[in-house]
Amino acid sequence: MIAQDAQSPQWAKKKFLHDAKVHVQDTGHRTFVQKALGGYFLSRDAQKARYRDWEQARDAASLAKWSAVNRLDELLPLFVANFEANGGQVHWARDAEEARRIILDLVREAKAKAIIKSKCMTSEEIHLNAALEKDGYGVIESDLGEFIQQLRGEPPYHFVFPCMHVRREEISELFGKFLGTPPTNSPEELTMIARRHMRQLYVDADVGITGANFLVAETGQISITENEGNARLTAALPRVHISLSGIEKVVEHLDDLAVLLPMLATAGAGQQMTCYNTLYSGPRRDGECDGPDEMHLVLLDNSRTAILADPEQRDSLHCIRCGACLNVCPIFKNVGGFTYGTTYQGPIGSVITPHLRGLSDWNHLSAASSLCGACSDVCPVRIDIHHHLLHNRRNAARTVPNRWEKFGHQIFVIVASRPWLFAAGGAIFRHTLGMLKRLPVPLLRDWLATRALPAAPRKSFRQQWRQAGKDSL
Amino acid sequence: MKAAVDTIAAGGMSARDTILLRVREALRLPAPMPHFKSLVPSGGSDIPSPHAGGSSSAGHAGLAILPLDVARPWLPDGGDTPESQLAILANNLEKLRAQMHRVADLSAAADFVLSLARTRDWHRVAYHGHALVEPLLAGVPCATYRVDGADAFDKSALEHCDAGITACDAIVAQTGSILVSSATSGGRALSILPHVHIVVATLDQIVSTLGDALHAAKHRGAGRMPSMLSFITGPSRTGDIERILVLGAHGPKELILILVG
Numbered sequence: 001m002i003a004q005d006a007q008s009p010q011w012a013k014k015k016f017l018h019d020a021k022v023h024v025q026d027t028g029h030r031t032f033v034q035k036a037l038g039g040y041f042l043s044r045d046a047q048k049a050r051y052r053d054w055e056q057a058r059d060a061a062s063l064a065k066w067s068a069v070n071r072l073d074e075l076l077p078l079f080v081a082n083f084e085a086n087g088g089q090v091h092w093a094r095d096a097e098e099a100r101r102i103i104l105d106l107v108r109e110a111k112a113k114a115i116i117k118s119k120c121m122t123s124e125e126i127h128l129n130a131a132l133e134k135d136g137y138g139v140i141e142s143d144l145g146e147f148i149q150q151l152r153g154e155p156p157y158h159f160v161f162p163c164m165h166v167r168r169e170e171i172s173e174l175f176g177k178f179l180g181t182p183p184t185n186s187p188e189e190l191t192m193i194a195r196r197h198m199r200q201l202y203v204d205a206d207v208g209i210t211g212a213n214f215l216v217a218e219t220g221q222i223s224i225t226e227n228e229g230n231a232r233l234t235a236a237l238p239r240v241h242i243s244l245s246g247i248e249k250v251v252e253h254l255d256d257l258a259v260l261l262p263m264l265a266t267a268g269a270g271q272q273m274t275c276y277n278t279l280y281s282g283p284r285r286d287g288e289c290d291g292p293d294e295m296h297l298v299l300l301d302n303s304r305t306a307i308l309a310d311p312e313q314r315d316s317l318h319c320i321r322c323g324a325c326l327n328v329c330p331i332f333k334n335v336g337g338f339t340y341g342t343t344y345q346g347p348i349g350s351v352i353t354p355h356l357r358g359l360s361d362w363n364h365l366s367a368a369s370s371l372c373g374a375c376s377d378v379c380p381v382r383i384d385i386h387h388h389l390l391h392n393r394r395n396a397a398r399t400v401p402n403r404w405e406k407f408g409h410q411i412f413v414i415v416a417s418r419p420w421l422f423a424a425g426g427a428i429f430r431h432t433l434g435m436l437k438r439l440p441v442p443l444l445r446d447w448l449a450t451r452a453l454p455a456a457p458r459k460s461f462r463q464q465w466r467q468a469g470k471d472s473l
Numbered sequence: 474m475k476a477a478v479d480t481i482a483a484g485g486m487s488a489r490d491t492i493l494l495r496v497r498e499a500l501r502l503p504a505p506m507p508h509f510k511s512l513v514p515s516g517g518s519d520i521p522s523p524h525a526g527g528s529s530s531a532g533h534a535g536l537a538i539l540p541l542d543v544a545r546p547w548l549p550d551g552g553d554t555p556e557s558q559l560a561i562l563a564n565n566l567e568k569l570r571a572q573m574h575r576v577a578d579l580s581a582a583a584d585f586v587l588s589l590a591r592t593r594d595w596h597r598v599a600y601h602g603h604a605l606v607e608p609l610l611a612g613v614p615c616a617t618y619r620v621d622g623a624d625a626f627d628k629s630a631l632e633h634c635d636a637g638i639t640a641c642d643a644i645v646a647q648t649g650s651i652l653v654s655s656a657t658s659g660g661r662a663l664s665i666l667p668h669v670h671i672v673v674a675t676l677d678q679i680v681s682t683l684g685d686a687l688h689a690a691k692h693r694g695a696g697r698m699p700s701m702l703s704f705i706t707g708p709s710r711t712g713d714i715e716r717i718l719v720l721g722a723h724g725p726k727e728l729i730l731i732l733v734g
Contacts, residue, residue: 051549057544144722163713191711195722203632227712232661232703236665236666255684261683279698305498309495311504
């Protein structure tokens with residue numbers, strides 16, 4: 001991923017178009033992902049039905065995030081003061097490079113021999129594992145999905161379901177190759193293999209790295225949501241706990257979690273509550289029998305303040321990374337997670353990636369949308385996702401105007417403002433529509449390759465209108 | 474504007490000051506309120522923009538109670554009476570595949586733990602010092618390990634235990650969650666590392682909603698919360714392989730709640 005950043009300016013777009021083409025034609029992959037999501041839709045709907053008013057609950061969740069993000073100037077320092085008062089240490093990172101350096105320094109100071117890590121998309125964003133490994137530190141991803149992806153040498157396919165594209169046979173083969181276990185076809189047995197493999201690693205690790213889902217300003221606690229218990233173990237057994245979080249994860253009140261935690265679970269995985277929702281406020285206290293001696297929190301900006309500076313799209317910082325928008329997106333379900341080439345896939349990734357990594361290289365993601373609005377409909381914090389894709393298109397057109405598009409519009413204006421020319425153009429078009437496919441225009445040919453043109457009507461609209469007028473008289 | 478911030482930043486500003494300056498600069502332009510379908514602000518007045526009147530905290534007092542009081546009737550029901558709460562809890566725990574066992578008193582609870590230890594042939598059971606927990610260990614026919622005993626905590630010893638027995642802070646009917654903390658449940662590892670987690674609680678520890686449990690935790694902590702508070706909702710689970718549910722990913726495979734009273 002880091003290497004790719006240095007490639008030609010259009011590499012991201014070319015990669016997207018190429019991979020999309022490959023994946024769209026791979027019906028096996030598509031059917032597999034659809035089937036995996038089938039159970040999610042059922043359980044999500046069952047859990048949503050338990051809310052006495054899901055739509056109003058979305059308002060409450062949205063308001064909790066809106067009021068926190070719009071007062072970040074006040075709540076971020078409040079959170080930090082309370083977190084430090086609890087004995088935690090805060091480190092500020094302007095960008096990915098600074099965050100990597102801070103964490104490497106902490107790991108070095110801790111004289112770490114073994115590092116265990118629980119799922120953290122922000123660490124994917126800053127390519128932390130590669131940096132740790134480059135400096136000679138072994139790091140184990142403990143979340144089952146992330147562990148599988150680590151062994152496969154792939155980034156997560158979906159930021160909530162990292163290996164949802166992988167078949168059990170492939171996992172069995174993978175475990176056989178790396179852990180020497182016998183082949184099995186049972187998801188349960190495969191899970192137990194990972195469980196047995198990981199237990200001693202938790203005990204041996206001296207540094208545990210986690211993410212954070214929420215930072216509670218009024219109490220100075222960080223909240224971590226997970227199902228497997230690996231984050232709990234990661235924050236319990238190693239001597240040093242390092243947590244990495246974006247600055248936008250602040251909420252003001254502990255009460256806010258009474259809305260946000262169940263909604264994250266329902267929207268994200270179709271659960272009433274994720275299995276473990278844990279609040280940490282610093283290292284082990286006097287009188288507590290276990291827990292880390294040190295707790296560090298790395299607060300990352302990495303262009304989040306650029307999104308904050310755009311009032312129109314500021315609400316994209318409300319995102320609680322539930323992944324609901326990916327699961328309903330017709331584009332995601334067709335092109336798959338890897339095609340995006342981003343840390344955050346799907347609709348929300350298409351909105352924020354141009355801000356995080358540059359609009360000129362990533363604007364093509366704004367077009368990876370049918371604008372159906374399914375993403376905005378399911379977002380538990382009411383982010384106006386599909387309109388933001390349009391905003392990005394508009395902003396891109398302002399900063400990097402597409403000359404051909406402009407030229408096309410100018411021609412259209414000339415034609416459309418002259419009725420005789422419009423009629424003449426229409427007549428030519430009606431007679432040549434069938435030949436369009438054969439024209440040697442590459443863009444047109446690509447577009448028409450997967451589309452059937454309608455048959456041209458014999459008469460123009462204006463002819464038909466005149467005809468209808470005569471008939472009705 | 475960003476350029477201006479970065480110019481100042483180049484002059485040796487700390488990362489903290491740079492980020493906070495960027496945040497302040499960014500928020501100079503107010504963002505519109507999201508389009509709510511239904512919001513009922515407290516007091517019936519419109520909620521002003523956070524930057525109305527210049528002060529960034531202006532007009533926000535009403536939001537403080539929003540999730541707990543205003544959102545309560547929209548969220549899943551947690552029950553209003555002890556009977557309804559118990560019924561909702563039992564239903565939730567069953568769906569979560571956690572086990573609930575009701576007993577009359579602590580000696581009946583001890584009998585239950587004894588029978589578990591016998592039938593499952595446990596070799597070592599971990600626990601912590603607590604008035605509800607210690608009586609349950611009285612007759613167990615196997616070794617025990619107290620995590621908060623006189624000796625320093627030994628994670629390898631705990632890893633070798635078959636089960637961990639803890640007390641809890643509260644039980645949430647609404648979601649079937651059990652709130653444990655590093656203060657009342659024997660630290661951080663006891664409720665997550667052993668293969669079986671047994672929680673012993675009294676009936677009056679059941680609360681209706683998550684909001685109630687969080688509220689109580691905040692007041693109990695009185696400015697100094699335990700270093701860890703965790704809502705446990707069923708046994709550890711994963712769906713990472715083909716989205717198929719498997720219990721016992723890394724945490725306990727079984728969660729057994731013993732309700733006394």
